């Protein structure tokens with residue numbers, strides 16, 4: 380029994396590629412997967428930092444390697460996948476599309492260059508890497524793709540229009556690839572974190588408007604604090620375990636606790652939110668009044684004198700004639 384449980388909750392000897400593993404969420408994911416027995420390759424643009432991280436992991440006894448890659452560049456993605464293929468004998472169990480960036484600006488301020496940088500790094504690279512990884516994932520007989528999406532891909536957040544679009548696209552891609560590639564024994568899921576303490580968020584919080592709004596929104600979550608990277612990596616590991624063998628095409632999972640509130644006019648509200656009670660209070664009162672009016676009308680019909688309600692065709696015609704003579708022939712009642 381314990382052996383069986385061990386296999387279902389283990390990544391022993393599985394092979395994994397995690398993009399952007401030198402910082403934040405990616406760093407935690409590399410460590411988590413390797414700690415569960417996976418052999419992991421990662422990439423980033425900063426070579427010195429990458430080498431330092433790889434040394435750290437090796438000193439912990441984890442099987443991790445790394446190579447420099449700028450995921451914005453198509454040719455570098457192809458080179459990365461060739462490296463992965465030769466390292467893992469053409470078989471890959473796990474691809475974590477984690478690397479991503481955000482530039483906080485109002486929609487009117489974004490340039491074409493901003494648009495291209497965010498969309499290429501966050502979405503195009505993840506799409507292309509998934510295509511490149513497909514034959515390797517299929518060859519493993521047990522493939523997994525995890526997209527690191529965002530709550531911003533589901534609800535509206537301040538100064539995030541392009542970033543949110545890149546993550547929303549990722550959520551749609553998750554469902555489509557899950558359906559297309561299930562026959563190849565590849566599961567596809569995405570994890571959508573809310574605010575996690577990482578260098579990316581430290582950078583965003585330099586903008587005082589973002590910081591103020593983010594703090595306000597954090598207070599609306601059921602657990603009102605920023606999360607730690609290892610609270611995301613545990614969800615990623617779960618999705619990769621054989622124990623999650625029937626989980627595919629999911630993009631909410633257990634990670635999207637912010638969005639359990641309802642999205643009204645672009646704002647997410649939780650039951651304890653003051654606006655929730657106000658909006659629902661007002662809507663409830665109007666519904667109650669409307670039902671009351673309909674009830675009163677129905678009841679009043681029961682008490683209308685029979686003479687006022689024509690019961691047959693003759694009565695109806697008589698009533699019409701009376702009406703005509705009163706209103707049309709003698710409008711002033713003269």
Ligand SMILES: NC(=O)c1ccc[n+]([C@@H]2O[C@H](COP(=O)([O-])OP(=O)(O)OC[C@H]3O[C@@H](n4cnc5c(N)ncnc54)[C@H](OP(=O)(O)O)[C@@H]3O)[C@@H](O)[C@H]2O)c1
Pocket residue numbers: 398399400401402403404405422423424425428448449450451477478479480500527528529530571572573574575576577578579580
């Ligand atoms: N932190 C959050 O609150 C949060 C919330 C929701 C979703 N997410 C998502 O989670 C993912 C990770 O975010 P994070 O907060 O951990 O970010 P982070 O701390 O900034 O780390 C990003 C990692 O990606 C690498 N990277 C960035 N651009 C790259 C490129 N063009 N080519 C190769 N590597 C690149 C970075 O290394 P180099 O800079 O050296 O290349 C770094 O290792 C992102 O997709 C982000 O959108 C984060």
